[in-house]
Amino acid sequence: MAFANKILLKISSALVSILGSLILVFFIIYLLPGDPVLSMLDPATATPDMVESLRKELGLNQPLYVQFTEYFTNVLHGDFGQSLVNSEPVLPKILEHFPATLALTVVSAVLSVVIGITFGVLSAIYRNKWIDFIARLIGLFGISMPTFWSGILLILIFSIYLNWFPAMGSDGWETLVLPSLSLGFVGAGLIIRMVRNSMLEVINEQFIITLRAKGLSERVVMYRHALRNALIPAITIIGLNIGELMAGTVVIETVFSRQGIGRIVADAIMAKDLPVIQGVVFFSAIVYVIVNFLVDLSYAIIDPRVRRSH
Amino acid sequence: TSTNNSSAETNEKVEAQPKQGGELTYALATSPDSLDPHRSGLAVAVRAFRTIFDSLVVQESDNSIKPWLATEWTVSEDGKSYTFKLREDVTFHDGTPFNAEAVKYSFDRIIDPKTQARNSVALLRPYESSEVLDEYTIKINLSTPSSAFLSNLSQAMLGIVSPKAAEKFGDQFGRNPVGTGPYKFVSWTENADIVVEKNNEYQWGPSIVENKEVPYLDKITFKIIPEEATRIGSVQSGQVLAAETVPPQNIVSLKNDPKNQLLQVNTIGLPYTLFFNQRKEPWNDVRARKAVQLSVDVDAIVKTLYLNTYSRAWSPLTPGILGYDKSLEDRNSVDLDTANELLDELGYVKGKDGIRVKDGKPLTLNYVDGTPNREKRNDIAVIIQQQLKKIGIKVEINITKDIASVVQQNADYDLYGNSQVNSDPNALRAFYHTTTPQEEATIKRLGGGSNPELDELLEEGTVESDPAKRAEIYKKVQQKIIDEAWIIPIYVFPYTVAATKTVDGIKFDPLGYPLFNDVTIK
């Protein structure tokens, strides 16, 4: 019963968040300088009449609030409008490009989680040993190297010199390797830090002593018990991180010439293509909400205190 | 003679039996905006849709016009109407027959404001109407004579589109282009690739290619790879067979690469030129412009940024175009003393920080450029900033994506650069002819200067039909523009392609667009 309540509450708060983010973006974009109409016309031939009529056609001459309500009624009817730049319908466009972004995000998330947790744990267990040093260095490089830079380095090494993986493209798992490495690296950096810290904290807890006193091997103590406890705080970071990964695709997709909504939204922002921006924000908000939900779920799986409490 | 120095080795290699089949992957530097030839405004789009669309005529590298979809043509006495006889064996990819109707449809479509055509309208001007004389004869009426008209017709942006498809797809024709070209459109995945496959019916190739029939390649995939390093890396790693727009630093190294080849051809039209905004003080004074012109060391720019792989531009026109004035070359050299004198004359006095001041206002130059750093144009700004510092001008660089409003709408710049690929010197008219107040109100042209003599020359150039006389007129135009220091020409853009050595037969048309009719893959 309480569970159903919780879900309802979650869903309604998620809706509020999504709505809020749409409104926020709407106003930010409204502040963007430039006139999309002008960039749609050829300077050499456009007449003031043409500009006006096009503006009217796109509904851009109406007051802000009218545009706003219109947009939202349309969204409620599942109509996300058309791109101002090339009049393509937004929804199919996003749906077409989303899978590639999703694949990249998921793979890099998995990568960053695997790298992050492995090194985080090793680094905590072998605190102040060389492996700790290396793990922390990896972590620091992860959070201090721009993705486009590490991406190009990866291309140089793995595509041009070694020719192991393709430098670009978005079809086939091979094309995912390098971009997700360079994207996952960033997340890994944060996760290593987080896991290391919480692992160190957990290792100092009393129950670890109990486990040792029971005669359990260090392996069991660390991986079965300490890690699971350490993951509880780390999960939040991992969840937040996935949101950032989505954003990271903006850069990475350009570097690796991948399809995806990251590139679409970057172009759309520059072109002030409001319907497209809104569509993408709507999508990423949904992803955020879903990821958050998954994070909550994994909390419940890992931490029984959450599961049982009301 | 042509200055197109398209790589000799590719042209020389004549194989007895061209290899059939294969797929060419060709990396483009940016994403085309549309594959609708009439609505696109980008050169990169032309590279893709040139394969899909044919034109009525073709221009040879010596600027002579040869038949293509039109077999022959006549020009009326007054130069205001052209009558074309069309090929009768041509069909569009969708099976629609190619005929006079189709040509009329295409041209009328361009001038229809609803189409929101871009560059094509300017090219088609002064087109007024077409008359279908019979199935394969069409008469085109112009409002004023235009000597550039035929040359313009050779451009892909005036390619003939399938009326049926254009009607059917409407707005979305740009994503579903149908033409008569050697390749048929297959798919376009945004930000990823554009695929075209060979047109098995094709047998109407233009004179500038060897293989007039069905192309050898099965398929061309245009991959869109904006990031320079990735693009070149993809060729080096063999992931694509060819990539366009090789950055200068890679040109040098690729030239010595045993596995890859470098093809290079200079584009023609208007070189990359910096325009003074003559609407603004003090750039409305020739002395101020001259001072800048004398201080910008273009040689240094070409040498450092382009490692001399780009050639320096001297005139508002590129070499190779009709009427190019070679005498302008080496005319202006850097002369800081004169420049300083000119500015002194204007009353600008150097202040403590080395910046000139007049009436308490520092002499600043608002240098606007678009983003991203295409062809290192932002870097030019950085160099010019340093060069002008020497004569006491403070350059403020403003890089903006929003050229439409900053430049075209508000003309809020002192210096802005632009270039245009074009086949005829008449292109100058759109840039240097005085604008009407109405035009000025909507979208402002670059420069904004006005000179009655120049106007007159430009008008003459449009209608003059004798090429030799035209050339003379345009020489005067060029000299005038340079003497008045309206612009600073910087470089002629060489279209460069890096390709693996397995690729053979990439040709370029006089404008510098690649042609794939002869391409084979070993």
Place this chain on the structure above:
Amino acid sequence: MEKLLDIQQLKVDFTKKVGEVTAIKDVTLHIQAGETVCIVGESGSGKTVTSKAIMRLIDYENGKISDGSIVLDGIDLTHLTNKKLRSIRGKKMAMIFQEPMAAFDPVFTIGSQIIETILEHKQSSKSEAKERALYLLKRVGISAAEIRFNQYPNELSGGMLQRAMIAMALACGPDLVIADEPTTALDVTIQAQILHLLQELKEEMGMSILLITHDMGVAAEMADRIIVMYAGRIVEHANVNDLFEMPHHPYTYGLLQSITTLDSDRSKELYSIKGSIPALSDLPNGCEFHPRCPYAAERCFIEAPPLVEVNNRQTACWHAEEIVDKHIREQSVVETKVKVPIQKDFLPSQSKHSSESLLEIQGLSKYYPIGKNVFSRNQSYIRAVDNVSFSIKKGETFGLVGESGSGKSTLGRVLLQLEKLTSGKVIFQGQDLSKLSSKALREKRKDMQLIYQDPYGSVNPRWRVGDIIGEPLQVHENSSNKEKQDRVQELLELVGLSKSDYDRYPHEFSGGQRQRIAIARAIALNPQFVLADEAVSALDVSVQAQIVNLLQNLQRKWELTYLFIGHGLNIVRHISDRIGVMYLGQLVEMASSEELFLHPAHHYTKGLIESIPIANPTLSRERITIQGEIPSPANPPTGCRFHTRCPAATARCREEQPIFREIHSGHWVACHDPA
């Protein structure tokens, strides 16, 4: 007899950033099969380190055994490989820890954690292991073991968890159980139950117990032999009766003296060993105890005494024999000497108090809403404090006792208006506090102050001592810096710290010293009323005594009124004039100290008192302790709330709530059949 555990000359070093630190040294002890040995000593004396060294758990804390040997059942543990060691840990020797809640992995069920141990050491199937685990849970007295088996640690109470911990320790039938303060974190009632359980199990399973405690009462009840540790060394080692009868080391003597007993004379100051245990990093030369020792002589400053046999026991003191002689000679003298009241006005007499009440509480309740959800309108509450009324007279100390969760702290917080009350009135100096404006209330706060239990949490760690104590001055008086500093330094000396502590930070102080800082802050504004919520519970006995003495001194000096909330009934009895007993948010009994302890009327009070371990091994008695645990205040039992645990409960108790009535003058109780 056979020695199960034999430790010789054990020395343990820890590698720290600053270098090596020796935590214990020269520790020699043995345990025979079936024996219970207790280690006692103040906090930091090395008890836990000793126990962890036996389990070789110090390996994980940068510790190492740098000297000596530990032999368990013929196996030398000192140099055992980790693998072999693991097969002994949990199987031959097991451990029980202080904080049961922290000792279980929170994300695994109780059952799975017990099974894990069994499977690690025994070749048994999962179902066999489960069977054994269930049997053990039942054996340690956990009701509904099948349900508990699948519950997580946070779903069990502390007492329950400690039972489960014991079950886990016994899972593989160890020969030796090391229990490190197994009951310190628990209520007296639960403590009694757990100790009883341990005794029972020991006899049943024939194991030996090494019990670590700082409560001499517990040691007296449980131990066969007692080892007294100080600053990492054993200072005395004797049979339990011998030790209590005649301590040979001045430290042991001090510890025994510090115990507050149920019959201690309330009029005299509590005995305390002066000073506090030194930090390992700057141990004094010679005998480590000499700075606190009343017998210290020249020799003690230079040379550390070895642990030697004296009178059938081991003692490490140069003066052991001397002291014993002296004691025997002076025993009577000492007794009489302390019995004499030190100061005349020290006698806390009813008459001294004005009958005017300073604080009056009428029908005070505090409910915490819980389980509210969107779809149901009925709200349930935790009734943390439920209709409590009493008054405190000026100059009086009112004690409040009761098991954990009975609502003592909540009452205190509501009383000070730190939380909004649900209903009722708090009248302080004739004014209803809840009606005051926030500004007036802030003014009023000058007169009522607070001392908390946790000396580490109650001072801002980033502030200097001077600023901490000066905070109330800064808030209420705009005195100059100089004045403030003078006043604070005065206060520092008053609470037994030195002026030079002004610029130090709290973390540089020991727990007892921090509590002094908190007290100094509380009295800085000359308040009338001080609420001391478990103010001494976290401290060592001797430090406890010091603080209690300080509080009493201050009361005498400044006519303070205290509400003293306490855990240790002995201490509360000693300090309080009147005592209230709380159970599940309600006041169940209230009487003067003597009366309450001599004639407890409520069965709950009685049970509480009987649960107190007595520091006298000769007085072993059959305990009639309270069974079970305190129910949840969210849905308290009907009728008399105590009926579920009351030995004398009748049908009436189940239905009818008893009225809080006066049975003698000043003795109030809420029970249908007072004892």
Place this chain on the structure above:
Amino acid sequence: MKEMVNTEKVLRVPKWTLTKQKQPFSASKLFLYVAVIIVLFFIGCALFPKLIAPYSPTYMNTELILSKPSAAHLFGTDYFGRDVFSLVIYGSRDSLIICVASVLIGSIIGGIIGGFAGYMGGIVDVIFMRIIEILMTIPGILLALAIAAALGPSLLNIVLAVAASSIPAFARVMRGQMISIKKRQYIDASRSIGTPSWKIFIWHILPNSFSPLLVMGTIGLGTSILIGSGLSFLGLGIIKEIPDWGALLSQGRGYLTVGWWISTFPGLSITLFVLAINIIGDKLRDSFDPKTSSTR
């Protein structure tokens, strides 16, 4: 046995001296010193670049473009012929301004929002956290991108964009900390003294809720440089006479094969700086934490 006694005696003496002396030289200390020196060096660069840089950062030696690192040009020259070492030195100013200012703004605003929400609790908390949640649904760099695009490229706007994108994270951390600090006993103690709420806030709550914010801030310094460089990668950066590290890195990325040094050295500077800041941040957190800093 005798020997042992001796060693013990020998050992005891230095132990005394050890505790009296400064702490011995350890690896972590060494790192800290190095980190402090690095940070100080960069701050020095930002303040007095002239003293350190051998050349003018704007001087373009057209004769010497893309030359390898050498004695004359420690980090080589870029494609303008500028000295990369001097560029890095001079570039430190804007880089530091971008990261420090954006982290400051982001943490102050985020801290205030989170702190207020956590301190007030109840409906205020719900509302503020909802707003933060909304901000969080829009990924940071998108927000930065939109703001940078909306406001146009300038140092201030980049700072604002990066700051805005970091607000939610700071707010969350601050709120969490605030809620936990609120429950500490010394807060109650102070309240029972009669200290007004705002004073409690400033005296006790703020200083004690700082350390996680500090840790976040150290991470944020790195992230903000990265977001800034991401913006210049996407073409929303600023073209200045003296580019910041992110811009340098972004400009040089096309030259990796022919002039790796152009982007590598600015990249290393970012990494080094972030590394150093993180080491200091960790240390600071430790010293803020009374548990770990305690000497007893």
